Amino acid sequence: MAEEVLKSFLTCQVCCETFKDPVSLGCCHNFCRGCLEGFWELAKNKNCPTCMRKDSKENLFINFGLQELVNNYAGRQSADPSECRAVCTHTQDLKWCKEQQRVVCPVCDQQVHGLTLVPLEDEVRNRKGLLKPELQTLKRRRKSYEEIYDTYDNMAQHCKNQLGETKKQIKAEFVQLHKFLIQEEEDRMAALKEEGKQKRETIILEQENIKAQMSSLSEVISAVEQDLPPKDNVAFLTIPRDHWSGSGPQVLSGGLIDVAKHLGNLAFRVWEKMREKIQFTPVILDPNTASNRVVISEDLTSARYKTKRQEHPDNPERFLEYSNFLGSEGFTSGRHSWEVEVGDHPHWLIGVAKETVDRKGEVWASPENGFWCLIRHNRGYGNGSREKLNLKSNPERIRVLLDYGGGEVSFYDPEGNVSLCSYRCTFSGKIFPFFSVWAAGEAQTRDVKVCGAKRDENVVREELNMV
Numbered sequence: 001m002a003e004e005v006l007k008s009f010l011t012c013q014v015c016c017e018t019f020k021d022p023v024s025l026g027c028c029h030n031f032c033r034g035c036l037e038g039f040w041e042l043a044k045n046k047n048c049p050t051c052m053r054k055d056s057k058e059n060l061f062i063n064f065g066l067q068e069l070v071n072n073y074a075g076r077q078s079a080d081p082s083e084c085r086a087v088c089t090h091t092q093d094l095k096w097c098k099e100q101q102r103v104v105c106p107v108c109d110q111q112v113h114g115l116t117l118v119p120l121e122d123e124v125r126n127r128k129g130l131l132k133p134e135l136q137t138l139k140r141r142r143k144s145y146e147e148i149y150d151t152y153d154n155m156a157q158h159c160k161n162q163l164g165e166t167k168k169q170i171k172a173e174f175v176q177l178h179k180f181l182i183q184e185e186e187d188r189m190a191a192l193k194e195e196g197k198q199k200r201e202t203i204i205l206e207q208e209n210i211k212a213q214m215s216s217l218s219e220v221i222s223a224v225e226q227d228l229p230p231k232d233n234v235a236f237l238t239i240p241r242d243h244w245s246g247s248g249p250q251v252l253s254g255g256l257i258d259v260a261k262h263l264g265n266l267a268f269r270v271w272e273k274m275r276e277k278i279q280f281t282p283v284i285l286d287p288n289t290a291s292n293r294v295v296i297s298e299d300l301t302s303a304r305y306k307t308k309r310q311e312h313p314d315n316p317e318r319f320l321e322y323s324n325f326l327g328s329e330g331f332t333s334g335r336h337s338w339e340v341e342v343g344d345h346p347h348w349l350i351g352v353a354k355e356t357v358d359r360k361g362e363v364w365a366s367p368e369n370g371f372w373c374l375i376r377h378n379r380g381y382g383n384g385s386r387e388k389l390n391l392k393s394n395p396e397r398i399r400v401l402l403d404y405g406g407g408e409v410s411f412y413d414p415e416g417n418v419s420l421c422s423y424r425c426t427f428s429g430k431i432f433p434f435f436s437v438w439a440a441g442e443a444q445t446r447d448v449k450v451c452g453a454k455r456d457e458n459v460v461r462e463e464l465n466m467v
Helices: 002-009 033-043 064-074 120-227 234-238 259-263 266-277 457-466
Strands: 022-024 030-032 095-097 102-104 117-119 294-296 302-305 324-326 335-341 348-354 371-377 380-383 397-403 408-413 418-424 431-437 447-451
Touching: 022 033, 022 064, 030 033, 064 102, 095 120, 117 120, 120 259, 120 266, 294 324, 302 431, 348 397, 348 408, 371 418, 371 431, 380 418, 431 447
Parallel strands: none
Antiparallel strands: 022 030, 095 102, 095 117, 294 302, 302 447, 324 431, 335 397, 335 447, 348 371, 348 431, 371 380, 397 408, 408 418
């Protein structure tokens, strides 16, 4: 390190190489003589290349002390005896000038009178002392870079795993959708085929009836023609005329395929049927926010506590200290509702949280820290203000109603629409659904599960409008 410091002292700021024939200006900046004169020639002035202070050749002087230090550093001496006489030989007397921040020889340099000079080795030792804490800072910074680098390694591997699992789940979902659509297609083609069969059978039956009628009429016509009497025979008047009256045959309506029934709004009716079979979840859990002690289900709707920590990257979104996690979508306006099945699980937190909450420290889930929650623990129920709630029963399902604009979060037991607790506040920024789940102990319910409202959507809308 001392060698590097010394090297920096012996480097010309024009050519960035070790000084050759060093000279000093009145502003105390040092340069190679050739570099300085070349700079002046190009600049058409006599300004210092470093501070741009105007100077002149009269203020230019050879820095013998610096020349000797350069020679010693480079391990070379001038071969010219006449030049040797021009170089300072007082190597043991070299000092460091604090005001001019340069190496000087008090014997040869007449411009250092009245300046603060200290032994060169003392200045190097002092610089070393100053560098020690800075070195520790640099080491700590390097360690933090190493940790971030390792975190990115973990994130890359985790992303690879997520990519594979997500692909697998997407394919599985579409396999189910394809099965449903194929079955729907088969059912509707079978219905069309059945109707076509019925129409054909009806037409054939009608044709046979018509054929029988035609045959009967043909026989009557033949008999009448045979029995026609001679002209003006009175017996002709006694011929029966039963087949002469009555209306002719009629084509039955509805004999064609009901195309409108099979094709009308086909995609919409299939979608409606699909909607009956597929459950919509108003809040999807975000696995990237889940603590290493939380396991999120494949469909991202339920979570459970895991005693052994999982190997997840410490990405900025993830909660570190507690078994917390968030919904994937945040809200900045409007009214929103979702329900969480908790069963007999003894320890959980359900509510909302600011996007900016501390996710790495041990922070209590209070409104002051950006959390608005209903808390269930082994000793009962409470809120983020550490107030105990005396509930008449243990709800197995919790409904959360968020009114962002109205500044209120309310919690209900959907069974009877019983109010459990509420918060009044002024929201700012994004607000996310918030959850925390702990060990289930002896309870039968191991997971907490997000779901839609059991009751009719119109009822839920009315409740949201009342919030």
